[in-house]
Amino acid sequence: AWSVQENSTAYCPLVILRPPPGHSFSVDSRKKPPAGRVHVALECLCSGEQLLGQTCFLHASGGQLPRDQDWYLLDTLCTGSYLDVGKVTRWVQKLVASAWLLLPHSLHCQLTALPSGKSCSFQLTGTSGVQIAIEMALAVQ
Numbered sequence: 001a002w003s004v005q006e007n008s009t010a011y012c013p014l015v016i017l018r019p020p021p022g023h024s025f026s027v028d029s030r031k032k033p034p035a036g037r038v039h040v041a042l043e044c045l046c047s048g049e050q051l052l053g054q055t056c057f058l059h060a061s062g063g064q065l066p067r068d069q070d071w072y073l074l075d076t077l078c079t080g081s082y083l084d085v086g087k088v089t090r091w092v093q094k095l096v097a098s099a100w101l102l103l104p105h106s107l108h109c110q111l112t113a114l115p116s117g118k119s120c121s122f123q124l125t126g127t128s129g130v131q132i133a134i135e136m137a138l139a140v141q
Contacts, residue, residue, distance in 0.1 A: 039082055083140070085138075109124045112125070
């Protein structure tokens, strides 16, 4: 969705998060709080690991990944075995901010990550003073 006003534009894209290889997402369907949490589980990759050059974390290391891999999903984006909305939001904001610096538009527009608990919010400010608000809604598939 988007809206345009006199000096500003707002965009609200929906960003679908998919689990990396060796992981799966499932939505907790309990009716009692905290319902709707996203459970992250390890999956077996044994049958295809040689073809894809991937490691089956579930069997090769007894279900534990080496602790020196800071990209590991359960350590980076989860609290326990559930996705942590705050951690995911901060991670996406850092990723977008890093990617923005590599774009030619970064010379003419300033990207600012805005505080938000459940979505990733940004503001782009152009040299002419035009502002663009971006609020990315995150969802899992």
